[in-house]
Amino acid sequence: MPELPEMENYKILLNQKIAGKNITDIQINREKSINLNPEIFKRKVLQQKVISINRRGKHLLFQLQTGQVLLLHLMLGGWMFFGLESERPKRTIQVQISFGDFQLYFIGLRLGYLHLYSEQEAEEKLSHLGPEPLINSLTLNYFLEIIEHKHGRLKTTLIDQEFIAGIGNCYSAEICFHAGILPLKDIDHIKEPERIRLYHSLRSVLQEGIKYGGYMDNPVFKGDTITGGFNMRCQVYDREGKRCNRCGANIVNEIISSRKTFYCPNCQM
The missing domain is CATH 3.20.190.10 (MutM-like, N-terminal)
Incomplete structure (x- = not known):
């Protein structure tokens, strides 16, 4: 999607x-x-x-x-x-x-x-949607404030459009990997230093995704060389059984709330 x-x-x-x-x-x-x-x-x-x-x-x-x-x-x-x-x-x-x-x-x-x-x-x-993740008003302090009210698994929270708008299966996996946090982890067990890391990873991964045209590789027009460029840069998404580029362990795929969830079991804690 x-x-x-x-x-x-x-x-x-x-x-x-x-x-x-x-x-x-x-x-x-x-x-x-x-x-x-x-x-x-x-x-x-x-x-x-x-x-x-x-x-x-x-x-x-x-x-x-x-x-x-x-x-x-x-x-x-x-x-x-x-x-x-x-x-x-x-x-x-x-x-x-x-x-x-x-x-x-x-x-x-x-x-x-x-x-x-x-x-x-x-x-x-569109009034039910949460804030845009890359706007200036979503500061670190505001992010820490809104995540404080969330509970349950991190993956489920990241794809909740009423929490933050625009994140789905692919980028929730990539954000968690970038931050070194297991998507299965309960938010109540994620300490503030990890939450700060998550905020910066969220912005970094989404900006990189935009820069490289997203992960879906259907061209928008003939000669389109931009769209789909992020697909080859995915670290965990859709890479089940492949080696983690960071530590060499095999990428795992689990189902959380009926969604495929990819992560490295070794370098995500």
Whole structure:
């Protein structure tokens, strides 16, 4: 599932491609991917200029000139591709938005969605989300304050979108590894020095994930050399049975709250 770095990468690249351009056509191949009657959806969106693309947690917000917002959540298996019709991926397309000769393809939206809301409605839909992990207002002191009220396993807390927005399976594993803390560890047993380390690891890993285009390697456009670059830099995620790059022990995979959880049993305490 795309997480904060993947969605931030989409935000950056799509702003370069479609910000300031008008939507010239829309194809809805799966009505459940949108929240309105297809004809009403088209009428409200066609010929609208995309002013900008913003991100909140794992969501993208396409800001239209009318003040309305296309709210996207890719969920599990969702991705996007921007290109000419001749470059169309050989995959099932749930929604297709045209910008002249170029198309933005929404793929794998079996669980995900592209909904049209007013700005206020979009804010309400996202109001449950916790703070963004990389904003200046999430200081170390604030992080220590909010984690003080959490209990249970660290992994479960890190992927809780109401605690901090945007972290999922991949980056929770990488953050815990970077900090040298077991994701299975109960937060009540994590002392302040470890919590401080966790805060700095959280910011460091997410910034690196953004820098290298996230871990999901479906290109956003033909010739895209950025997207997916973090995949080869993952230290524990999806590396079960492989050697830890830090200590040489074998990476372990356990299920916590129905989620795969990767870690090094030797150098994470």
